[in-house]
Amino acid sequence: MVNPNIQGKKYPATVPYLVGREKIREFALAVKSSNPMNLDVFAAQAAGYDDVIAPPTFAVVIQERSLGTVLSDPEADIDFSRVVHGDQRFIHVRPIVAGDELTSVLEVSSVKSLGAHSMVTFETQIFDVEKQLVCTAISTLVVRGGE
């Protein structure tokens, strides 16, 4: 079982992640995007962006870094081999742009029991170098109980 006392726990900011243009292109191709904003610098600039922008789910890469700190936290006691992704949401203030340097701060918003299983919801806030919020990623993991 996940330790219910981690509800409300905040984890320290992750080290800055520098978003590369080729990383965005690589991710865009992986999710089968053909949107020029993800791939073509000139198209993105013509639309008013500084560089190519990331697909809407790219923020998961940043979220994973924060989640990693929770999964390795002995207090949380989360068995990663029993984790199933329950739901996921991204709320964007603005798209992530190549050249962004992003840090994330994670808070455990809730820990619920559902029979033998636990449902843990995390809220990760992603900030740019100016400390402006770029995206809030909300993720619920289902941790299956032991047999």
Add this chain to the structure above:
Amino acid sequence: MTHINIAALEVGQVIGKTEFLLTRDSLVRYAGASGDFNSIHYRDDVAVSVGLPGVLAHGMLTMGVAVQVVVDWVGDAGRVIDYGVRFTKPVLVDATDGAVLIISGAIAEIDIEAKTARVDLTTVFNDTVVLGKAQVRVRL
């Protein structure tokens, strides 16, 4: 501004429908691009050992692919301001044939004042809807 005339939109209107083939190659590519190297997404033996019928697509890959129908409609990925899904059913990716996702989007809500619309996605694999509550809010 987009090419879309918000005043002409109607709730229920289908904004697009598309098919994507996910192969094992797609999963390996997504693993590398996202950094999610959980081996249930590329190794049959590991998938079977944890009680799965076989290699599954990353839920986040299905989520990332499904939204493309909306991105193609608005023409700019940066106009997706809110996107959420529930992972309800697994997508089993056959080593030879892969898995075909059939994705469609329909207008669910229109906010003329805020210049936003909500599109609900239906993502079907093997006649089963695999993403629940798949809602995308776009700025028009």
